[in-house]
Amino acid sequence: MARAVIAGPRDKLASVITTLHEMKLIHIIDHHGEDDTFRIGKPLPPAAELSENLVKLRSIATLLAVKTAPKKEETVRIEELREKIVALELNITEEDAARKKAEALLSDLSRRIDELRPFAALGLPLDTYRGYESIAAVVGRIAREVSAADFEDMPVEVFLAPGFVAVFTPKSTVDQALGVLARFGFTQVDIPAGEGNPKDLLDEALADLEKWKQRLVEIEARLDTLRERYAGFVIAAEEVLEVEVDKAEAPLRFAVSDHSFVIDGWLPSARSPDLRARFEAMGIFVESEDPNGAHEAEEPPVLLRNPKPAKPFEFLVHLYSTPSYHELDPTQFLFLAAPFFFGFMIGDAGYGALFIALGIVATVRLSRESIWWRIFAVTAIGGVWALLLGLFIFGEAFGVPFHPPPTHLEELSFESFGISIPIQPVIHKAFGVASMVYLSILFAAMHLGTAYIIGFVNQIRHNKKHAIAKLGWFLCLFGLFTLLTFSLRWNPIAEWVWNVPLGWFPRTIEPLGLSGFVGVRLPLVSLLLIFGAFLGLTESVIAPIEIAGLLANVMSYTRLAGLGIGKAAIASAFNTILFRGMIFPGQIGFVILGIVFLVMAQLLVFLLGWISAGIQALRLNYVEAFIKFYKGNGTPFRPFGMRTTQEV
Amino acid sequence: MVADPFAALSAAITMAGTGIATAWAEKVVGGATVGAMAEKPELFGRGLILMVLPETIVVFGLVIALQLLSKVGAP
Numbered sequence: 001m002a003r004a005v006i007a008g009p010r011d012k013l014a015s016v017i018t019t020l021h022e023m024k025l026i027h028i029i030d031h032h033g034e035d036d037t038f039r040i041g042k043p044l045p046p047a048a049e050l051s052e053n054l055v056k057l058r059s060i061a062t063l064l065a066v067k068t069a070p071k072k073e074e075t076v077r078i079e080e081l082r083e084k085i086v087a088l089e090l091n092i093t094e095e096d097a098a099r100k101k102a103e104a105l106l107s108d109l110s111r112r113i114d115e116l117r118p119f120a121a122l123g124l125p126l127d128t129y130r131g132y133e134s135i136a137a138v139v140g141r142i143a144r145e146v147s148a149a150d151f152e153d154m155p156v157e158v159f160l161a162p163g164f165v166a167v168f169t170p171k172s173t174v175d176q177a178l179g180v181l182a183r184f185g186f187t188q189v190d191i192p193a194g195e196g197n198p199k200d201l202l203d204e205a206l207a208d209l210e211k212w213k214q215r216l217v218e219i220e221a222r223l224d225t226l227r228e229r230y231a232g233f234v235i236a237a238e239e240v241l242e243v244e245v246d247k248a249e250a251p252l253r254f255a256v257s258d259h260s261f262v263i264d265g266w267l268p269s270a271r272s273p274d275l276r277a278r279f280e281a282m283g284i285f286v287e288s289e290d291p292n293g294a295h296e297a298e299e300p301p302v303l304l305r306n307p308k309p310a311k312p313f314e315f316l317v318h319l320y321s322t323p324s325y326h327e328l329d330p331t332q333f334l335f336l337a338a339p340f341f342f343g344f345m346i347g348d349a350g351y352g353a354l355f356i357a358l359g360i361v362a363t364v365r366l367s368r369e370s371i372w373w374r375i376f377a378v379t380a381i382g383g384v385w386a387l388l389l390g391l392f393i394f395g396e397a398f399g400v401p402f403h404p405p406p407t408h409l410e411e412l413s414f415e416s417f418g419i420s421i422p423i424q425p426v427i428h429k430a431f432g433v434a435s436m437v438y439l440s441i442l443f444a445a446m447h448l449g450t451a452y453i454i455g456f457v458n459q460i461r462h463n464k465k466h467a468i469a470k471l472g473w474f475l476c477l478f479g480l481f482t483l484l485t486f487s488l489r490w491n492p493i494a495e496w497v498w499n500v501p502l503g504w505f506p507r508t509i510e511p512l513g514l515s516g517f518v519g520v521r522l523p524l525v526s527l528l529l530i531f532g533a534f535l536g537l538t539e540s541v542i543a544p545i546e547i548a549g550l551l552a553n554v555m556s557y558t559r560l561a562g563l564g565i566g567k568a569a570i571a572s573a574f575n576t577i578l579f580r581g582m583i584f585p586g587q588i589g590f591v592i593l594g595i596v597f598l599v600m601a602q603l604l605v606f607l608l609g610w611i612s613a614g615i616q617a618l619r620l621n622y623v624e625a626f627i628k629f630y631k632g633n634g635t636p637f638r639p640f641g642m643r644t645t646q647e648v
Numbered sequence: 649m650v651a652d653p654f655a656a657l658s659a660a661i662t663m664a665g666t667g668i669a670t671a672w673a674e675k676v677v678g679g680a681t682v683g684a685m686a687e688k689p690e691l692f693g694r695g696l697i698l699m700v701l702p703e704t705i706v707v708f709g710l711v712i713a714l715q716l717l718s719k720v721g722a723p
Contacts, residue, residue, distance in 0.1 A: 098687045319692065320693050555707065559703070559704075623701060
């Protein structure tokens with residue numbers, strides 16, 4: 001990144017903004033206006049009108065419920081926008097007011113109908129409930145049937161309708177009557193306004209309701225027509241206006257004096273000659289300089305550059321934190337590690353092929369900007385690993401192994417279907433738990449080791465002491481790894497690692513007798529290496545305590561084995577139950593049901609695997625590895641003129 | 649692998665205990681994360697990291713359970 005300053009006379013400001021917007025090159029640094037001569041600029045004159053139009057347009061879009069862009073693109077000219085928006089607004093607010101009125105009336109009417117309905121069932125004219133000097137009418141809903149006999153010798157007259165009662169009684173006995181009614185689950189209601197037969201009133205209200213419903217449908221239809229006709233315009237106009245408002249308000253970020261302006265910002269170093277050529281032709285002064293080394297305190301914005309296959313992983317890095325300008329971009333680290341872990345946890349040729357297929361479908365159907373495309377692309381790369389590992393290491397597809405393990409020939413496998421696949425598994429998941437766990441530890445050592453090396457490279461340019469600490473941690477990790485390999489060497493893979501790649505490692509057992517205390521024999525050099533953590537004292541006082549933390553980090557990778565075996569176990573349980581219990585016996589009804597269940601079960605395992613393996617693969621990178629070398633907190637490069645797309 | 653019944657029981661208790669502990673911790677963290685995300689949606693990334701941190705507990709449980717089965721349980 002290079003820092004650029006663009007300065008010129010104020011009357012050229014508008015044309016400079018237009019050019020900058022076109023070039024999409026400068027990440028503007030906002031001017032805060034602490035200076036007396038150079039204050040914050042004022043928006044260009046059309047800004048107020050443009051913003052007003054934009055607000056109107058957005059309200060129109062909400063009223064019309066315009067959401068997605070229509071198929072055909074419309075071109076909009078900024079000059080005729082205002083007229084069109086005002087006309088449209090008038091039209092739509094009228095319809096909207098009519099709609100609101102109709103909706104309000106409808107809700108009033110339906111309330112009135114609810115009130116009137118029980119009174120219509122009772123059949124007494126509404127005026128008979130009111131206007132007595134000594135008699136009160138108690139009306140309401142009841143839960144259980146009541147009759148005049150229940151009031152014993154109280155002077156009452158009772159009128160009944162299903163679930164509803166009207167009791168007329170002298171005012172002196174109202175309380176007593178209420179007491180009786182309370183036993184029947186009585187809730188009093190008000191007597192509706194109006195006179196005459198409630199049945200007629202109800203019919204009238206129902207007719208009104210129908211009429212207004214009809215009107216509302218008509219209004220909605222008119223709004224629909226408006227939406228169809230203008231949706232394209234609204235979307236296109238909103239886009240155009242947003243750009244114009246962006247341009248008109250840009251001076252708020254510049255330093256402006258009475259006669260001149262200064263724009264401060266960053267741009268990719270390689271592009272600064274372009275910028276200079278373009279502006280110097282316009283008579284504008286441009287100065288740009290690469291601040292590398294000179295201004296350590298500067299934090300330029302960051303534009304990630306990665307080879308194409310690693311591109312979809314950039315969003316995962318931003319999700320954690322944008323890298324700062326002074327450190328290595330971890331995207332490629334993530335690109336190598338995360339899909340491999342994902343593939344190891346899935347470890348199944350069938351699901352791997354499905355992930356790849358999903359990725360291909362997504363590439364054909366979705367835009368490259370879409371977050372879903374990136375998610376599918378990332379999992380498809382994981383799927384490639386899952387396919388390879390599933391074929392050649394685990395020998396398994398859709399939870400069914402190619403061959404049964406030699407000690408358990410009765411297990412369901414592809415041989416049970418008479419299919420013979422000429423690939424022998426290296427590890428049979430359910431019976432190779434120790435191998436899976438050891439492999440996880442091996443990957444932990446490689447992953448964390450790489451993380452420490454990157455951390456060392458990051459730090460050596462800034463802080464030698466911290467770089468030494470990283471080196472110390474690397475040694476400590478190596479010590480822990482050799483120790484674990486040594487004590488797990490009863491497992492054939494660990495034995496191979498101990499004898500071949502670690503063949504040079506000194507095999508002397510420590511002479512102090514610690515072995516008896518810990519219960520395992522400890523190679524001397526491993527023990528010494530673990531003390532490499534004391535180099536971490538250059539970074540932090542509590543470093544030696546962190547040895548346990550590092551061991552916990554390493555152990556945390558056994559989730560790779562755990563999830564891999566767990567997923568395989570769930571899938572194989574479903575498969576065995578459904579094949580042996582429903583499909584193999586061969587009754588046609590059960591076979592069909594069994595196949596339906598099988599598809600559902602496979603889908604469940606697939607989705608669960610996707611979510612859990614995806615999150616865990618990310619987590620191992622985010623939590624265990626990134627902490628070792630990655631700080632982040634950078635500002636993403638957002639050049640002026642680039643439409644801001646939602647990150648996640 | 650035929651395990652000693654007590655070793656098998658211990659392994660089961662270990663898995664259950666660590667599983668419940670993880671669930672409890674994630675419940676607390678998850679609730680707080682969703683609350684924070686309602687105000688600042690860009691915290692999703694950080695929230696996800698915090699959310700999956702307690703899973704290590706159950707992974708340790710798994711390691712201990714495997715140890716119990718293979719070391720204690722072996723005849």
